[in-house]
Amino acid sequence: xxxxxxxxxxxxxxxxxxxxxxxxxxxxxxxxxxxxxxxxxxxxxxxxxxxxxxxxxxxxxxxxxxxxxxxxxxxxxxxxxxxxxxxxxxxxxxxxxxxxxxxxxxxxxxxxxxxxxxxxxxxxxxxxxxxxxxxxxxxxxxxxxxxxxxxxxxxxxxxxxxxxxxxxxxxxxxxxxxxxx
Numbered sequence: 416x417x418x419x420x421x422x423x424x425x426x427x428x429x430x431x432x433x434x435x436x437x438x439x440x441x442x443x444x445x446x447x448x449x450x451x452x453x454x455x456x457x458x459x460x461x462x463x464x465x466x467x468x469x470x471x472x473x474x475x476x477x478x479x480x481x482x483x484x485x486x487x488x489x490x491x492x493x494x495x496x497x498x499x500x501x502x503x504x505x506x507x508x509x510x511x512x513x514x515x516x517x518x519x520x521x522x523x524x525x526x527x528x529x530x531x532x533x534x535x536x537x538x539x540x541x542x543x544x545x546x547x548x549x550x551x552x553x554x555x556x557x558x559x560x561x562x563x564x565x566x567x568x569x570x571x572x573x574x575x576x577x578x579x580x581x582x583x584x585x586x587x588x589x590x591x592x593x594x595x596x
Contacts, residue, residue: 445562452569455494461574462512463492465581466588473589488525491515492581495529497573499536499561506536506561508573510580514588528587532580536561536572 470476470490479486496511509531516526564572 448562448564448566448569449499452566453497453573454570457570457574458497458510458577459492459494461577462494462510462581462584463490465578465583466490466492466514466585467581468578469582469585469589473585474592485519487519489517489519491517492584494577499573501561507533508536508576509533510577512580512584514584516588526588526591528584528591530580530584530587532576532583534576534579536576 467476467478467490471478482489491514493513493515494510495513496509498509500507500509511529511531513529514527515524517523518525561569
Protein backbone atom coordinates (compact mmCIF):
# COMPACT_ATOMS: atom_id res chain seq x y z
CA UNK A 416 0.00 0.00 0.00
CA UNK A 417 1.26 3.52 -0.76
CA UNK A 418 0.75 6.30 1.76
CA UNK A 419 1.22 9.74 0.28
CA UNK A 420 2.73 12.32 2.61
CA UNK A 421 1.68 15.32 0.60
CA UNK A 422 0.55 18.10 2.94
CA UNK A 423 3.80 20.07 3.04
CA UNK A 424 5.54 18.52 0.05
CA UNK A 425 4.92 17.97 -3.63
CA UNK A 426 2.69 14.93 -3.84
CA UNK A 427 5.37 12.93 -5.65
CA UNK A 428 8.23 13.87 -3.33
CA UNK A 429 7.69 11.54 -0.40
CA UNK A 430 6.00 8.15 -0.59
CA UNK A 431 6.02 5.45 2.05
CA UNK A 432 5.44 1.79 1.24
CA UNK A 433 4.68 -0.46 4.19
CA UNK A 434 4.25 -4.22 4.24
CA UNK A 435 3.11 -6.36 7.15
CA UNK A 436 3.00 -3.49 9.66
CA UNK A 437 -0.46 -4.44 10.73
CA UNK A 438 -3.22 -1.91 10.91
CA UNK A 439 -4.20 1.67 10.40
CA UNK A 440 -2.89 2.86 13.79
CA UNK A 441 0.69 1.81 13.03
CA UNK A 442 0.33 3.22 9.54
CA UNK A 443 -0.87 6.62 10.77
CA UNK A 444 1.72 6.75 13.54
CA UNK A 445 4.56 6.01 11.14
CA UNK A 446 3.22 8.43 8.56
CA UNK A 447 3.07 11.20 11.17
CA UNK A 448 6.57 10.43 12.46
CA UNK A 449 8.10 10.41 9.00
CA UNK A 450 6.31 13.61 8.04
CA UNK A 451 7.69 15.34 11.15
CA UNK A 452 11.19 13.91 10.73
CA UNK A 453 11.73 14.63 7.06
CA UNK A 454 12.61 18.06 5.79
CA UNK A 455 13.05 18.34 2.02
CA UNK A 456 15.51 21.23 2.42
CA UNK A 457 17.80 19.31 4.77
CA UNK A 458 17.67 16.26 2.48
CA UNK A 459 18.69 18.40 -0.49
CA UNK A 460 21.55 19.85 1.57
CA UNK A 461 22.64 16.31 2.50
CA UNK A 462 22.64 15.28 -1.17
CA UNK A 463 24.57 18.46 -2.06
CA UNK A 464 27.10 17.79 0.69
CA UNK A 465 27.61 14.27 -0.64
CA UNK A 466 28.33 15.68 -4.10
CA UNK A 467 30.60 18.39 -2.64
CA UNK A 468 32.59 15.82 -0.66
CA UNK A 469 33.10 13.77 -3.82
CA UNK A 470 34.13 16.82 -5.86
CA UNK A 471 36.70 17.74 -3.24
CA UNK A 472 38.02 14.16 -2.96
CA UNK A 473 38.14 13.32 -6.68
CA UNK A 474 38.83 16.67 -8.31
CA UNK A 475 40.33 18.91 -5.60
CA UNK A 476 37.52 21.40 -6.29
CA UNK A 477 37.38 24.53 -4.16
CA UNK A 478 33.75 25.00 -3.21
CA UNK A 479 32.13 28.30 -2.27
CA UNK A 480 29.16 29.09 -0.10
CA UNK A 481 27.84 32.00 -2.13
CA UNK A 482 27.56 32.93 -5.78
CA UNK A 483 29.09 36.26 -4.73
CA UNK A 484 32.42 34.40 -4.51
CA UNK A 485 32.34 34.16 -8.32
CA UNK A 486 32.59 30.39 -8.94
CA UNK A 487 33.35 29.09 -12.42
CA UNK A 488 30.66 26.41 -12.16
CA UNK A 489 27.29 26.31 -10.48
CA UNK A 490 25.97 23.02 -9.15
CA UNK A 491 22.23 22.54 -8.76
CA UNK A 492 20.73 19.58 -6.95
CA UNK A 493 17.08 18.59 -7.06
CA UNK A 494 15.48 16.06 -4.76
CA UNK A 495 12.83 14.54 -6.98
CA UNK A 496 11.46 11.70 -4.89
CA UNK A 497 11.98 9.92 -1.61
CA UNK A 498 10.49 6.52 -0.99
CA UNK A 499 10.81 4.47 2.19
CA UNK A 500 10.17 0.78 1.68
CA UNK A 501 9.80 -1.90 4.32
CA UNK A 502 10.62 -5.41 3.14
CA UNK A 503 11.46 -8.65 4.89
CA UNK A 504 15.14 -7.88 4.34
CA UNK A 505 15.05 -4.39 5.84
CA UNK A 506 14.04 -0.77 5.42
CA UNK A 507 15.31 1.00 2.32
CA UNK A 508 15.28 4.61 1.22
CA UNK A 509 15.09 5.20 -2.49
CA UNK A 510 16.19 8.73 -3.31
CA UNK A 511 15.80 10.11 -6.82
CA UNK A 512 17.98 13.15 -7.45
CA UNK A 513 18.99 15.28 -10.40
CA UNK A 514 22.32 17.10 -10.47
CA UNK A 515 23.14 19.82 -12.98
CA UNK A 516 26.51 21.55 -13.33
CA UNK A 517 26.50 24.77 -15.35
CA UNK A 518 29.45 26.78 -16.64
CA UNK A 519 28.77 30.22 -15.21
CA UNK A 520 30.63 32.04 -18.00
CA UNK A 521 28.69 30.46 -20.86
CA UNK A 522 25.50 29.37 -19.05
CA UNK A 523 25.88 25.97 -20.74
CA UNK A 524 25.09 22.78 -18.92
CA UNK A 525 28.35 20.85 -18.71
CA UNK A 526 26.93 17.82 -16.92
CA UNK A 527 23.49 16.58 -15.96
CA UNK A 528 22.54 13.31 -14.32
CA UNK A 529 19.47 11.75 -12.78
CA UNK A 530 20.25 9.10 -10.21
CA UNK A 531 18.14 6.72 -8.18
CA UNK A 532 19.92 5.41 -5.10
CA UNK A 533 18.44 2.55 -3.06
CA UNK A 534 20.06 2.76 0.37
CA UNK A 535 19.32 0.76 3.51
CA UNK A 536 18.31 2.82 6.54
CA UNK A 537 20.51 2.05 9.52
CA UNK A 538 20.25 2.59 13.23
CA UNK A 539 21.95 5.83 14.17
CA UNK A 540 24.45 6.09 17.01
CA UNK A 541 24.53 9.54 18.58
CA UNK A 542 27.43 11.25 20.27
CA UNK A 543 25.62 13.06 23.05
CA UNK A 544 28.60 15.25 23.95
CA UNK A 545 27.97 17.42 20.92
CA UNK A 546 24.53 16.09 19.89
CA UNK A 547 25.70 14.86 16.46
CA UNK A 548 25.36 11.41 14.98
CA UNK A 549 28.65 9.64 14.64
CA UNK A 550 27.82 6.56 12.61
CA UNK A 551 25.13 4.12 11.66
CA UNK A 552 24.92 0.57 12.85
CA UNK A 553 23.60 -2.33 10.82
CA UNK A 554 20.43 -1.77 8.81
CA UNK A 555 17.00 -1.52 10.35
CA UNK A 556 15.32 -4.93 10.07
CA UNK A 557 11.64 -4.08 9.74
CA UNK A 558 8.95 -1.45 10.02
CA UNK A 559 8.49 -2.16 13.72
CA UNK A 560 12.04 -0.92 14.39
CA UNK A 561 11.38 2.03 12.13
CA UNK A 562 8.41 2.91 14.33
CA UNK A 563 10.60 2.62 17.43
CA UNK A 564 13.16 5.11 16.13
CA UNK A 565 12.85 8.63 17.48
CA UNK A 566 12.19 11.44 15.01
CA UNK A 567 15.79 12.59 15.52
CA UNK A 568 17.16 9.11 14.76
CA UNK A 569 14.91 8.77 11.72
CA UNK A 570 15.88 12.24 10.44
CA UNK A 571 19.58 11.48 10.89
CA UNK A 572 19.33 8.06 9.20
CA UNK A 573 17.50 9.47 6.18
CA UNK A 574 19.91 12.42 5.93
CA UNK A 575 22.83 9.97 5.97
CA UNK A 576 21.13 8.06 3.14
CA UNK A 577 20.66 11.34 1.24
CA UNK A 578 24.38 12.08 1.62
CA UNK A 579 25.13 8.65 0.19
CA UNK A 580 22.83 9.45 -2.75
CA UNK A 581 24.92 12.59 -3.36
CA UNK A 582 28.13 10.54 -3.28
CA UNK A 583 26.65 8.23 -5.89
CA UNK A 584 25.87 11.26 -8.07
CA UNK A 585 29.51 12.30 -7.79
CA UNK A 586 30.68 8.76 -8.56
CA UNK A 587 28.72 8.96 -11.80
CA UNK A 588 30.32 12.34 -12.58
CA UNK A 589 33.76 10.83 -11.96
CA UNK A 590 32.97 7.91 -14.28
CA UNK A 591 31.62 10.25 -16.97
CA UNK A 592 34.76 12.41 -16.83
CA UNK A 593 37.02 9.34 -16.86
CA UNK A 594 35.22 7.94 -19.92
CA UNK A 595 35.56 11.23 -21.83
CA UNK A 596 39.37 11.33 -21.52
